[in-house]
Amino acid sequence: EVQLVESGGGLVQAGGSLRLSCTTFGFSFDDYVIGWFRQAPGKEREGFGCITKSDGTVYVADSVKGRFTFSLDNADNAAYLEMSRLKPEDTAVYYCAADTTCLTYYNGDSYTLNGMKYWGEGTLVTVSS
Numbered sequence: 001e002v003q004l005v006e007s008g009g010g011l012v013q014a015g016g017s018l019r020l021s022c023t024t025f026g027f028s029f030d031d032y033v034i035g036w037f038r039q040a041p042g043k044e045r046e047g048f049g050c051i052t053k054s055d056g057t058v059y060v061a062d063s064v065k066g067r068f069t070f071s072l073d074n075a076d077n078a079a080y081l082e083m084s085r086l087k088p089e090d091t092a093v094y095y096c097a098a099d100t101t102c103l104t105y106y107n108g109d110s111y112t113l114n115g116m117k118y119w120g121e122g123t124l125v126t127v128s129s
Contacts, residue, residue, distance in 0.1 A: 004022055005023045006094060016086050034051050035098070035099065036079075048064045050102035057070045059102050062110070068082065081096075088129045
């Protein structure tokens with residue numbers, strides 16, 4: 001059974017850093033990619049990053065580019081999201097997700113990450129000003 005479990009969320013001051021973990025079960029990074037999404041209160045879900053074992057990070061949204069980095073650890077069956085220079089607008093519930101590929105689509109304004117098949121429960125990140 002495919003499962004993803006996020007951890008590491010919490011309260012952090014603006015300008016600070018935080019690392020989220022996504023522990024995975026039931027699949028291999030040889031077969032699945034990891035996408036990162038977030039949903040802020042009252043806003044639509046945003047897919048902001050996607051990473052594959054073979055090609056590394058293949059998609060990063062402009063909203064987090066230069067501040068967030070993505071990694072995979074095959075030994076731990078885990079994916080990590082390193083967030084730095086956090087802003088209050090980064091406050092959201094953060095989700096990791098898995099699927100066979102990173103798909104993006106043009107929404108009329110920019111390219112954004114498509115939804116994925118398997119999802120974790122999410123972890124809340126709150127950035128105070």
